[in-house]
Amino acid sequence: MRPATAPGEQAVAPAPGAHAQPVVKLRHPIRWASYVVIAVLAAMFINTLLTNPNFGWDVVGEYFTSVRILDGLLKTLQLTAIAMVLGIVLGVGLAVMRLSSNPAVSGVSWLYIWFFRGTPIFVQLLFWGYISALYPVLSLGVPFGPSFVEFDTNVLITPVMAAILGLGLNEGAYMAEIVRAGILSVDKGQTEAAQALGMKRGRILRQIVLPQAMRVIIPPTGNNTISMLKTTSLVSVLAFPELLYAAQLIYSDNFETIPLLITASIWYIIVTSVLTVGQYYIERHYSRSERLAGAGVLSRLAELQRRRGIKVDTEGEGR
Amino acid sequence: MTTDTRVPMVRAEDVRKSFGHLEVLRGINLEVHRGEVMTLLGPSGSGKTTFIRLINHLETISAGRLTVDGQLVGYREHQGRLHELRESEVAGMRAEIGMVFQRFNLFPHMTALQNIMAAPIGVRREPKSVVRERALRLLERVGMSDKSGAYPGALSGGQQQRVAIARALAMEPKLMLFDEPTSALDPELVGEVLDVMKDLARSGMTMIVVTHEMGFAKEVADSVVFMDNGVVVEAGPPDAVLVDPQHQRTRDFLSKVL
Numbered sequence: 001m002r003p004a005t006a007p008g009e010q011a012v013a014p015a016p017g018a019h020a021q022p023v024v025k026l027r028h029p030i031r032w033a034s035y036v037v038i039a040v041l042a043a044m045f046i047n048t049l050l051t052n053p054n055f056g057w058d059v060v061g062e063y064f065t066s067v068r069i070l071d072g073l074l075k076t077l078q079l080t081a082i083a084m085v086l087g088i089v090l091g092v093g094l095a096v097m098r099l100s101s102n103p104a105v106s107g108v109s110w111l112y113i114w115f116f117r118g119t120p121i122f123v124q125l126l127f128w129g130y131i132s133a134l135y136p137v138l139s140l141g142v143p144f145g146p147s148f149v150e151f152d153t154n155v156l157i158t159p160v161m162a163a164i165l166g167l168g169l170n171e172g173a174y175m176a177e178i179v180r181a182g183i184l185s186v187d188k189g190q191t192e193a194a195q196a197l198g199m200k201r202g203r204i205l206r207q208i209v210l211p212q213a214m215r216v217i218i219p220p221t222g223n224n225t226i227s228m229l230k231t232t233s234l235v236s237v238l239a240f241p242e243l244l245y246a247a248q249l250i251y252s253d254n255f256e257t258i259p260l261l262i263t264a265s266i267w268y269i270i271v272t273s274v275l276t277v278g279q280y281y282i283e284r285h286y287s288r289s290e291r292l293a294g295a296g297v298l299s300r301l302a303e304l305q306r307r308r309g310i311k312v313d314t315e316g317e318g319r
Numbered sequence: 320m321t322t323d324t325r326v327p328m329v330r331a332e333d334v335r336k337s338f339g340h341l342e343v344l345r346g347i348n349l350e351v352h353r354g355e356v357m358t359l360l361g362p363s364g365s366g367k368t369t370f371i372r373l374i375n376h377l378e379t380i381s382a383g384r385l386t387v388d389g390q391l392v393g394y395r396e397h398q399g400r401l402h403e404l405r406e407s408e409v410a411g412m413r414a415e416i417g418m419v420f421q422r423f424n425l426f427p428h429m430t431a432l433q434n435i436m437a438a439p440i441g442v443r444r445e446p447k448s449v450v451r452e453r454a455l456r457l458l459e460r461v462g463m464s465d466k467s468g469a470y471p472g473a474l475s476g477g478q479q480q481r482v483a484i485a486r487a488l489a490m491e492p493k494l495m496l497f498d499e500p501t502s503a504l505d506p507e508l509v510g511e512v513l514d515v516m517k518d519l520a521r522s523g524m525t526m527i528v529v530t531h532e533m534g535f536a537k538e539v540a541d542s543v544v545f546m547d548n549g550v551v552v553e554a555g556p557p558d559a560v561l562v563d564p565q566h567q568r569t570r571d572f573l574s575k576v577l
Contacts, residue, residue, distance in 0.1 A: 187424075189422055192420070193418075193424035193426070193483075194426075194438075195377065195413060196375055196377065197437070197490060198411065198438060198442040199438060199442055200406055200407060200410045207437065211428045212426075212427065212428055
């Protein structure tokens with residue numbers, strides 16, 4: 001349908017069925033007032049950032065890419081990655097145990113989750129740090145019988161180990177709940193169809209249920225990774241030189257406390273921003289239902305596997 | 320494994336099933352012979368779906384005896400006692416019984432071809448090339464050759480159900496169970512699935528089909544069983560049960576469905 005306006009005439013969007021009359025737009029006085037207030041506050045904030053010498057921006061600039069800070073950053077990244085891997089592996093195991101029909105096994109998993117979610121991570125880290133006060137010697141041997149090997153706890157549980165155990169074991173409890181939710185999100189008919197084909201529990205879990213659970217598991221796992229990155233700063237109490245502790249070591253020498261905390265904060269926010277962007281893309285992949293047209297990451301992985309399969313049996317009919 | 324052709328493929332003697340206090344099957348007696356096609360009819364809640372789920376042990380039997388090919392389902396009889404089978408033994412029995420579900424239950428993260436190939440490779444440990452050839456033949460048989468690389472999400476309901484039938488057939492089952500295979504389909508897609516099933520019935524497959532498709536029952540069924548409220552009300556050849564039912568309940572039901 002063509003608009004009933006003469007060529008060249010300004011088309012004023014008329015309401016359907018109404019005559020083309022001039023429209024007076026609704027005014028937003030409060031919106032304008034808020035712009036002004038926020039602009040003033042922002043100006044004050046920038047002013048104090050620039051004029052308050054205590055921020056010590058020159059010190060921030062000096063240490064931002066210093067070897068000790070970058071080394072701390074690297075350790076933070078490594079610790080995040082290792083703790084997350086440990087947490088995910090533990091989480092899958094605990095989730096499967098939790099859903100087991102064996103009450104002892106599911107009870108152990110419940111107890112684990114209850115304990116590690118019920119006590120603060122900070123306290124858990126301290127426990128791992130002081131573990132040698134609880135068990136000065138760790139030994140491998142027959143229960144209640146002779147031991148074959150003995151270790152000095154202080155040698156075995158170094159600050160790195162304490163940090164990895166503390167963060168990883170705690171993360172395992174949270175990942176267990178995420179994985180469990182993912183497994184429960186898969187339609188029961190999928191398990192039944194696989195059972196009807198004669199598949200056994202382990203294969204059904206690996207081949208049918210977990211791949212479909214990934215859609216539900218991946219987004220919160222991304223969240224937890226971002227959270228873990230910041231939680232690693234607690235490890236500074238174990239004297240493990242990650243990013244925050246590296247900054248603390250520096251300011252205990254030069255007393256430039258605030259600038260070094262700012263330096264660490266900027267790095268944290270840079271890395272979390274990068275992770276957030278990555279998470280956005282991953283979530284976008286998984287939110288697109290792979291049931292539709294099979295464009296998801298998993299389908300693509302499956303496609304790759306299929307191609308690889310065809311490469312193996314060369315008589316494949318080259319699809 | 321029994322190969323005695325006189326042993327019925329499925330034999331139910333006073334089979335009972337309760338969920339808590341609710342008794343859904345109250346003594347079912349049936350026999351399905353080799354190569355026979357049996358259709359189960361009945362109003363919803365009559366226990367027909369529960370009955371076929373007992374046959375491959377997706378539900379456990381509460382009382383009575385149920386045998387497939389002479390073997391007790393889910394139990395081994397030893398010195399007058401019934402011993403529950405291990406998971407691997409149950410899986411072994413299920414591998415020889417094909418099942419087609421109302422909601423298809425194709426694996427959404429696998430292509431049509433992968434859906435069909437998964438169990439023969441994973442369960443029967445057959446070589447991939449052999450399975451692949453059989454899977455492609457089956458896809459052709461159900462008229463889905465051109466969709467071997469498609470994911471279930473890209474297929475219509477009728478197409479998904481045909482792939483699901485091919486998936487079950489890939490295990491070369493001795494018995495096929497169909498749980499309302501066309502109930503979740505748009506009316507115009509029912510025919511293509513029924514055609515595949517009719518073809519299968521004519522090829523001599525032993526089938527138990529829960530369905531409301533009277534045309535299918537009349538055309539290919541050897542026997543029709545009408546169930547209501549957990550018991551078999553009437554059973555016999557389709558000409559008898561569908562055309563000249565003896566019981567008032569059967570007549571009432573048929574008058575509503577036809």
